[in-house]
Amino acid sequence: xxxxxxxxxxxxxxxxxxxxxxxxxxxxxxxxxxxxxxxxxxxxxxxxxxxxxxxxxxxxxxxxxxxxxxxxxxxxxxxxxxxxxxxxxxxxxxxxxxxxxxxxxxxxxxxxxxxxxxxxxxxxxxxxxxxxxxxxxxxxxxxxxxxxxxxxxxxxxxxxxxxxxxxxxxxxxxxxxxxxxxxxxxxxxxxxxxxxxxxxxxxxxxxxxxxxxxxxxxxxxxxxxxxxxxxxxxxxxxxxxxxxxxxxxxxxxxxxxxxxxxxxxxxxxxxxxxxxxxxxxxx
Amino acid sequence: xxxxxxxxxxxxxxxxxxxxxxxxxxxxxxxxxxxxxxxxxxxxxxxxxxxxxxxxxxxxxxxxxxxxxxxxxxxxxxxxxxxxxxxxxxxxxxxxxxxxxxxxxxxxxxxxxxxxxxxxxxxxxxxxxxxxxxxxxxxxxxxxxxxxxxxxxxxxxxxxxxxxxxxxxxxxxxxxxxxxxxxxxxxxxxxxxxxxxxxxxxxxxxxxxxxxxxxxxxxxxxxxxxxxxxxxxxxxxxxxxxxxxxxxxxxxxxxxxxxxxxxxxxxxxxxxxxxxxxxxxxxxxxxxxxxxxxxxxxxxxxxxxxxxxxxxxxxxxxxxxxxxxxxxxxxxxxxxxxxxxxxxxxxxxxxxxxxxxxx
Numbered sequence: 001x002x003x004x005x006x007x008x009x010x011x012x013x014x015x016x017x018x019x020x021x022x023x024x025x026x027x028x029x030x031x032x033x034x035x036x037x038x039x040x041x042x043x044x045x046x047x048x049x050x051x052x053x054x055x056x057x058x059x060x061x062x063x064x065x066x067x068x069x070x071x072x073x074x075x076x077x078x079x080x081x082x083x084x085x086x087x088x089x090x091x092x093x094x095x096x097x098x099x100x101x102x103x104x105x106x107x108x109x110x111x112x113x114x115x116x117x118x119x120x121x122x123x124x125x126x127x128x129x130x131x132x133x134x135x136x137x138x139x140x141x142x143x144x145x146x147x148x149x150x151x152x153x154x155x156x157x158x159x160x161x162x163x164x165x166x167x168x169x170x171x172x173x174x175x176x177x178x179x180x181x182x183x184x185x186x187x188x189x190x191x192x193x194x195x196x197x198x199x200x201x202x203x204x205x206x207x208x209x210x211x212x213x214x215x216x217x218x219x220x221x222x223x224x225x226x227x228x229x230x231x232x233x234x235x236x237x238x239x240x241x242x243x244x245x246x247x248x249x250x251x252x253x254x255x256x257x258x259x260x261x262x263x264x265x266x267x268x269x270x271x272x273x274x275x276x277x278x279x280x281x282x283x
Numbered sequence: 284x285x286x287x288x289x290x291x292x293x294x295x296x297x298x299x300x301x302x303x304x305x306x307x308x309x310x311x312x313x314x315x316x317x318x319x320x321x322x323x324x325x326x327x328x329x330x331x332x333x334x335x336x337x338x339x340x341x342x343x344x345x346x347x348x349x350x351x352x353x354x355x356x357x358x359x360x361x362x363x364x365x366x367x368x369x370x371x372x373x374x375x376x377x378x379x380x381x382x383x384x385x386x387x388x389x390x391x392x393x394x395x396x397x398x399x400x401x402x403x404x405x406x407x408x409x410x411x412x413x414x415x416x417x418x419x420x421x422x423x424x425x426x427x428x429x430x431x432x433x434x435x436x437x438x439x440x441x442x443x444x445x446x447x448x449x450x451x452x453x454x455x456x457x458x459x460x461x462x463x464x465x466x467x468x469x470x471x472x473x474x475x476x477x478x479x480x481x482x483x484x485x486x487x488x489x490x491x492x493x494x495x496x497x498x499x500x501x502x503x504x505x506x507x508x509x510x511x512x513x514x515x516x517x518x519x520x521x522x523x524x525x526x527x528x529x530x531x532x533x534x535x536x537x538x539x540x541x542x543x544x545x546x547x548x549x550x551x552x553x554x555x556x557x558x559x560x561x562x563x564x565x566x567x568x569x570x571x572x573x574x575x576x577x578x579x580x581x582x583x584x585x586x587x588x589x590x591x592x593x594x595x596x597x598x599x600x601x602x603x604x605x606x607x608x609x610x611x612x613x614x615x616x617x618x619x620x621x622x623x624x625x626x627x628x629x630x631x632x633x634x635x636x637x638x639x640x641x642x
Contacts, residue, residue, distance in 0.1 A: 176376035179343050184390035184445055185364040194393070198380040 039260070046253035057254045065231040066239045071262065073147060073235075074215035077154030081211045082204060085162025092163070093170040107163045110156055115220030122153055123225045145227030150235065153221040158211030165207035166200060173199055205274040209267060216263055293354045293448045293481060294319055295340060301348035302335055309335040310346065311505035317449075317483060322475050324496035325485045328528065332505040333485045334453055340483065341368045341451050353448070369447030369480075373454040375438045377426040383437050384409050384422035390445035412440040415474070432463040439471075443478070452484035456491065468495055489529060493517070501525050523638045526566040533572070533608050539563045539637065547603050548583025549632035555639065562640040565632075569611035573631040574599065576620045583629045590617070590624055603630060 092104055126133040126144040136143045143149045181191040219237040226233040236259050243252035295317040302310040309332045325333040338344045342363050351358040378386050387409045413419050416436035456464040472495055486492050492499045493513040501508045509521040520526045537546045542557040546565045588600040601608040622628045
């Protein structure tokens with residue numbers, strides 16, 4: 001009987017491929033050093049204002065207005081990028097035309113350009129007497145030093161995120177899928193709506209999320225074009241910098257924590273949406 | 284699934300099709316008539332143009348030259364939707380984000396409102412098709428949850444859902460393992476007997492073509508080499524290429540004098556013109572070769588390199604002055620003649636097909 005006991009298979013928890021503990025350890029240490037510890041420092045700093053202080057900050061009309069403008073403009077910019085970024089990715093993947101490589105390279109420019117440079121360039125372009133600004137002005141539209149200007153700056157810096165996430169997925173998409181749909185009698189619109197877009201949804205959501213997250217945190221390009229009028233074109237990052245310049249560290253930290261909380265909730269929501277979309281997909 | 288109405292079974296014709304992809308000529312003047320209700324195989328090596336021909340018939344490629352006719356009507360004037368082509372791709376091309384049932388129903392759901400069957404009818408049809416392809420109860424699954432063979436049957440059901448006038452299959456079993464391939468082959472043959480829709484399939488596997496098809500079209504280098512029933516193609520390969528492609532035959536250089544060939548010491552009449560003399564190539568299948576005791580002649584003498592018993596027969600590796608010869612002879616005959624490995628024997632050619640040497 002003892003023999004029989006000895007041969008009972010034991011549940012073995014070791015993994016076939018080594019390195020799990022090591023890689024997890026490095027991952028956690030790195031994440032802590034780079035992301036978690038600074039976040040904790042931020043929160044502890046913000047704790048200085050106390051809970052009431054936090055509420056007071058959150059309900060300040062100037063703060064509320066800056067949150068509206070930051071998150072509103074970021075959402076609009078991400079949505080615009082979603083549409084035009086996908087079209088751009090589509091054109092780059094599907095068609096072969098002279099200068100395609102060059103155009104493909106331009107897409108990454110917003111990654112590399114110092115955002116302040118982008119902000120100054122955009123402001124010059126869209127100011128009252130600028131190249132595009134004069135045209136807009138003639139139509140009665142104010143772009144620079146107004147909310148549309150903020151959105152334009154955010155579109156600029158967010159574009160590569162959508163293009164670069166959608167592009168590889170489009171490249172992987174077999175042309176046979178579209179051919180099959182067409183032979184089954186689907187019109188071009190039906191093919192795109194029912195076959196192509198559903199395949200792209202996870203990538204579109206990722207691109208949207210990245211563009212949005214980037215836009216929320218953007219500072220450099222926006223402050224040049226926004227005009228920075230309190231309550232109208234003042235973004236949250238600028239308000240934080242203003243508080244820092246007034247040596248109100250706790251207030252700045254409180255604002256930052258609020259911003260962090262809102263961003264986190266929104267990103268979490270998009271992530272959940274994405275999980276749901278992916279689950280409907282092939283596993 | 285009901286038997287298709289008479290008007291659905293169509294004659295398809297290809298007239299002088301030519302198609303180039305850059306410098307590569309995929310089709311170089313292809314004429315083909317597909318009879319209503321037949322099961323036709325396009326057989327050839329890769330790059331022979333068979334898939335291009337299939338895609339041109341489907342309307343996925345447009346020929347540079349020539350016409351495709353559906354029941355005598357120029358196919359260019361018929362939209363993809365109205366052609367009602369059921370197409371099955373080698374890698375299935377199923378819609379991954381849709382369930383099996385939604386995949387099958389796709390062709391019905393995208394119809395304009397006027398021609399679209401009511402929801403309940405679509406559902407009933409999907410059920411019937413699932414049954415036809417033996418996937419009852421799997422309608423709620425996603426493609427990724429099925430095996431390769433199952434996915435290919437879903438692709439077939441999806442193609443059949445639109446009640447196609449013609450069914451086109453591009454290497455339908457190419458991505459499957461050998462056992463599943465054989466099963467599906469037999470199943471497709473039965474299915475065709477049941478629904479009798481005109482079917483063209485592309486394959487590079489001659490067993491598949493011969494086992495399934497009523498007629499086989501052998502293609503090479505953008506042209507048709509031979510069209511015929513499997514038996515015709517096997518018994519009378521029309522060209523050197525067909526012989527080579529079918530494989531298994533000995534390729535022996537020989538000399539023709541006034542229409543009579545001298546092949547490894549055997550004199551044989553040929554189909555070549557009486558007045559033809561010159562170098563030629565003879566194709567001889569292993570079972571068309573006999574061996575006897577050496578008889579003193581030199582030109583039919585061969586050296587036995589190896590003997591491999593296969594049931595009642597034996598496969599002989601012979602070394603002849605004209606080259607290497609493979610023969611399949613009854614083992615009894617070997618024993619009677621006292622031929623063993625390392626011995627010498629005389630080669631007798633019973634039958635051969637002789638082609639003029641091309642260069």
